[in-house]
Amino acid sequence: MRFKLIIVLLVFVPFLSTAQDKKSKADNLFYGYQYEQAIVAYKSEMQKDSLTNHQLLNLADSYFSTGSYDSASELYLKVNKNDTIMSVNRFNKMLQSLSKNSERDRVRMYLKSKADKLSPELLENAEFNYSLLEIPSNTDNSVIRHLGVNSAQGDFSPAFYKNGILFSSSRGRNSKNVYEPTGESYLDIYFARISSNNNLVDVETFNEIPATDFHKSTPYFSEKLETFFYILSNEEDGELRYDENGKNALAIGTLTKNDRFRFILKDLSTSFYYPFLDDATERLYFAANFDDSYGGTDLYYVYTNNGQIMSAPINLGPRINSPGNEISPYVFDGSLYFSSDIFYGLGGMDIYKSNILPNDSYTIPVNLGEGINSTADDFGFILQDVENTGLSGFFASNRTGGKGGDDLYGFQLKNAPGLKTFALGGKVVNLRNKVGLKGAQVRLLNQQGDVLKEVIAGNDGSFRVEVPWMSQVTIQAMSDGYSIFSTTYSEEGMEEIQNTAYNMGLARMEDLVTQREDKTVLKLNKFYFDKGKSVLNAQVEEELKKVVDAVVRFPQMRLRIQSHTDTRGSSSSNKRLSQQRADVIKNYLLSNGLNSSNIIEATGYGEENIVNNCINGAYCLDFLHKQNERTLFVVE
Structure with missing residues (x-):
């Protein structure tokens, strides 16, 4: 029952078209979501003739949908080995089947063997979350509460509205027709008040959104625009509209405070799911399955202006979207929460959190872990900051112990969920x-x-x-x-x-060094100590910082510090001054990150190595004398 209320229930395709008359009995049962009967029929047909690879994949999907993961994985692996028709979405189901059978190590080995054919984002997301799930969850299961408003049918997709929440349900109503593929009522929108203990009470049909005979679901209310965003069946004059293949898809409509309704995203062949408007950026997020999908349904957004669509749909990219299905986007405090049935989760749909970065990229989606997530489907996650009590919110799940197919659950947390x-x-x-x-x-x-x-x-x-x-x-x-x-x-x-x-x-080393006096030395600007002194000044320190930077970049670099003076003054005082300067430089370097292994020697040569004709007794201009006053950092 994995997508019975999430996807399957929301899209109606008549099964009596000419094209589908050519399919076998088992095929028609499969496309009619009658998976158990399809398995029996496919097995019967196998006794008479071999199944095509397409039919084998249908049989694998049927096993998958009924929880027979051993049989499903066996068929997926068989088709994947012998043919290339497997879609990325079925590739995800194959790995999910293996994971369901506790063969996570086998999945990791399989990913490693196919690394050159898979996106780096998928591989990184998988490895990160596999490692994460080995860490005990910090979510106390006791904070998760089953709510009394749930029915025997499906209840899901909560959204905050005034002092309560809106949610979707297939609970029966006299005014609603039955949706033939599932035998349940068409989806409708309900309201429940949030009580003082954060429970849901006083459920009633939400009548502020006009009634329809068909699907009306997954609402979101924008306080900024005072507008409802929700999905509904494509219809005209009270009749469903179909594309050329007999498909009735879902559109996104809006209803303003002035009761003005309009379709804003509508295509007869493409369904749109789970609208969410981020008031801060006016981006309308939703799920859909366009041609550029990375798998099943992907998350997209469009730019809006006062509810008007201002751009083409933008795919959130492979960091968020996967070979699986992504649904239920929700932005809170700079993070994107959504659900995915990607194979590296706990099972079914899991809720993930990804931080939205300033350059419109996303951090690795982090599985929220056991408690909020389970081995079943968990989706439709919302939360808010409640004064003096921390964070509280709601989500839907079809985990065991519930009342119906999908049930609503509440929670309260001290800190934002998900690993930082x-x-x-x-x-x-x-x-x-x-x-x-x-x-x-x-x-x-x-x-x-x-x-x-x-x-x-x-x-x-x-x-x-x-x-x-x-x-x-x-x-x-x-x-x-x-x-x-x-x-x-x-x-x-x-x-x-x-x-x-x-x-x-x-x-590069060659960019940091040069040749001087037949030696390889660090490339620095010429610097001078104050006349007759060995105290570091600002000019000297500026160049010595470059020496430190060079050694930090090349930790194995070994230097000889060689300090020289001109011939003015006595040779003994010049020798002593140059040694003092060499020692001061060495001490500075050692106190700023270098160690003794980086400095072979620090020697003052005084006036021993004059580079021009300004020897003792010769008359020279000051700039010629200064050519002899120098410190070299010889690189060994």
């Missing part, structure tokens, strides 16, 4: 020309120096990495022939940098 993560994105670039470094390694290390995550930068040097939150992280970048970048941040710094594009510059 540290996500960082940016580029690794050549420090000199800012060109991205393809293939650079980016690593995150914990406080103990253990590598938490390592990724490879893309063609333009771009990278993205994400790990569970911690109190400290070290970020490193490296590339063959280049220096090492390494910086450590505490929590405050982590909060700051993850909201920006984080670029790391790496230097």
Whole structure:
């Protein structure tokens, strides 16, 4: 009963069309959602003739829908091995079947073997959530409450409205026709008041949205626009409208405070589900199955202006959308909550949370874990901040112990659900020309120096990495022939940098050195101590910072500090002054990150190595004398 009320119940396709008359009895039962009868019929037909791969996949889907995961996985694997007709959505079902049979390690091995054919986002999402599910959930199951307003039919898709919630239900009403494929009433919208103990009471039909003989469901109310967004069957003059294939799809309509109704997203061949308007951005989120879908239903948004559609649908991309089905988008406090039946969850539809980043990208969706999620379908998650009590909300689930197919559940939490993560994105670039470094390694290390995550930068040097939150992280970048970048941040710094594009510059050794006096030396600007002194001034410190930076980038670098003076003054005093200056430089470097292994020697040569003709007794202009006053950092 996985999508009975989520997807199947909402789309009606007549099964008496000419094209479908050519199908076998088992096919017609399958397309009529009568999966148990379809299994019996397919088995019978197999005795007479072999099934096509399409029919084998239909049989696999039937096993999957009735919970026979062993049989389902066997058929999916068989077809996947011998043919290429399997859709990405069925690929997801194949892996779900294996996961349902506690073969998670087999799934991980399968993903590893197909890594070159799968999106990096899917692989990263899977590995992250597999690791996450090994951590005990921090959600106390006692905070999840079954609600008394549930019926023996399906109740789902809660949405806050005034002092209560709106929700969808297929509970029977005399005024509603029966939806033939399921034998239940067409969906309608109901209202329940939230009591003082956060329960739901006083259920009644919601009459502020005009009645219809067909589906009316999954409402959302925008307080900013004072407008209802909801889905309803495509109809005209009280009659359902069908596309050329006999399909009646669902549209999104709005009803304003002035009782003005209009369709805003409508296509006879495409159904739209679960509208949600983010008042802050005026983005209308929804689920649909367009041609650019990554699997089944994907999440999209359109830009709106006072409820008017202002853009084409924008797919949220492979970080959010998967080979499975994504539904029920909900934005709260900068995070996107949604449900997905992707194979790496607990089972069925699970609720996930992803942070929305400033550049319109998303962090890895995090499974909310056991409690809110179960091995059944969990979806339609909403929450709000209630003064003095923390966070409270509702969701729907068809987990065991319920009253009907899908039931409403309530919860209260002290903190936002879901594991907090540290996500960082940016580029690794050549420090000199800012060109991205393809293939650079980016690593995150914990406080103990253990590598938490390592990724490879893309063609333009771009990278993205994400790990569970911690109190400290070290970020490193490296590339063959280049220096090492390494910086450590505490929590405050982590909060700051993850909201920006984080670029790391790496230097090549040849860009940092030059040849002087037949030696390889660090490339620095000429600097001078104050006359006759060995105290660091601002000019000297500025250049010494470059020395520190060079050694930090190349930790194995070994230097000889060689300090020289001109010939003015006695040779003994010049020798002593140059040694003092060399020692002061060495002490500065050691106190600013270098260690003794980086400095082979620090020697003052006084006036021993004059580079021009300004020897003792010779008359020279000041700038010629200054050519002899120098400090070299010789690279060994």
